[in-house]
Amino acid sequence: MTSRADLVRACREWGSFQVINHGVPIRLLDDMRSGGRSFFEDCPMCEKLQYSCDPNSPASEGYGSRMLVASNDTVLDWRDYFDHHTLPLSRRNSFRWSHFPPNYREVVEEYSDRMKALPQKLLGFISESLGLPSSFMEEAIGEFYQNITVSYYPPCPQPELTLGLQSHSDMGVITLLIQDEVGGLQVFKDGEWVNVNPLCDAIVVILADQTESEDSPDLMAIGGDGIKNSIDVRRGIEFVLEERGRQLTQIVDQIITNGKYRSAQHRALTNANSSRLSVATFHDPDKTVKISPAMELVSETSPCRYRQVLYGDYVSSWYTKGPDGKRNIDALLL
Ligand SMILES: O=C(O)CCC(=O)C(=O)O
Numbered sequence: 366m367t368s369r370a371d372l373v374r375a376c377r378e379w380g381s382f383q384v385i386n387h388g389v390p391i392r393l394l395d396d397m398r399s400g401g402r403s404f405f406e407d408c409p410m411c412e413k414l415q416y417s418c419d420p421n422s423p424a425s426e427g428y429g430s431r432m433l434v435a436s437n438d439t440v441l442d443w444r445d446y447f448d449h450h451t452l453p454l455s456r457r458n459s460f461r462w463s464h465f466p467p468n469y470r471e472v473v474e475e476y477s478d479r480m481k482a483l484p485q486k487l488l489g490f491i492s493e494s495l496g497l498p499s500s501f502m503e504e505a506i507g508e509f510y511q512n513i514t515v516s517y518y519p520p521c522p523q524p525e526l527t528l529g530l531q532s533h534s535d536m537g538v539i540t541l542l543i544q545d546e547v548g549g550l551q552v553f554k555d556g557e558w559v560n561v562n563p564l565c566d567a568i569v570v571i572l573a574d575q576t577e578s579e580d581s582p583d584l585m586a587i588g589g590d591g592i593k594n595s596i597d598v599r600r601g602i603e604f605v606l607e608e609r610g611r612q613l614t615q616i617v618d619q620i621i622t623n624g625k626y627r628s629a630q631h632r633a634l635t636n637a638n639s640s641r642l643s644v645a646t647f648h649d650p651d652k653t654v655k656i657s658p659a660m661e662l663v664s665e666t667s668p669c670r671y672r673q674v675l676y677g678d679y680v681s682s683w684y685t686k687g688p689d690g691k692r693n694i695d696a697l698l699l
């Protein structure tokens with residue numbers, strides 16, 4: 366299938382989907398994965414610690430292992446990560462990133478630059494699918510703040526006792542994720558967790574909280590045993606959707622779409638035998654941007670569902686309370 370309608374359907378039914386032929390060189394996806402893996406596996410710990418992020422400042426740049434902790438009772442994520450502030454360029458200081466392996470910083474820079482066009486294109490499609498001008502979402506969000514998090518999940522001797530990354534929805538607008546062949550990403554759909562099949566050449570799109578809207582739109586998904594929907598954006602508005610089995614993810618750019626699209630609740634499992642690596646590229650508004658439902662999507666039959674929020678306040682609340690599924694966005698419901 367190759368139509369815009371497929372994209373809409375995927376957004377409504379899944380809220381998450383995988384994109385193939387996305388225009389980002391596969392060589393670069395591989396370089397990003399192998400550079401990340403080399404940092405976590407080969408860089409001596411004393412050197413890694415030189416890049417430690419500030420544990421007292423949420424989402425600070427650098428190497429760490431404790432991000433999403435709601436309280437001392439919380440079971441810790443089985444994960445190490447390296448967070449990079451990549452866009453706009455005024456935030457980018459690659460000197461703060463790992464110098465190991467030697468090409469690491471150049472790879473992250475190129476990866477950041479090449480990952481910028483896809484969310485712009487997807488937000489254009491999402492806007493149009495809601496009957497809005499294609500520039501609507503981009504204008505509502507303003508300049509993208511892009512952060513890249515490389516997550517490394519070591520083998521876990523008792524995977525049933527913990528998670529690699531606990532259940533959450535991403536707080537920004539749109540997340541682009543690549544993973545390796547191990548798998549472990551799951552999306553919550555209709556009361557169950559569904560595996561997202563690892564496709565090394567594909568980019569997983571996850572709609573985040575700021576785009577949530579009402580009926581859970583259809584972007585598209587790829588899922589676990591059986592689900593493999595993919596979109597081909599090579600030609601701009603052409604998509605290929607291969608569906609094998611059940612539906613998968615909910616995406617949402619939940620607030621702006623007044624709940625018409627929903628953000629995807631997701632988590633990462635651990636694996637007893639293999640380490641796993643993923644790279645998430647988050648696209649967020651500036652913290653001074655006010656986010657509210659698009660007035661064009663509010664009517665007597667579709668009343669405003671969320672109150673306006675300053676994006677910076679949303680981020681602070683997310684880090685103070687911890688993720689806990691989708692509790693943070695639910696708190697904005699009117
Ligand atoms: O490792 C994964 O597949 C998920 C990562 C993720 O959801 C995140 O970093 O927000």
Ligand SMILES: [Fe+2]
Pocket residue numbers: 533534535540631645
């Ligand atoms: Fe996430």
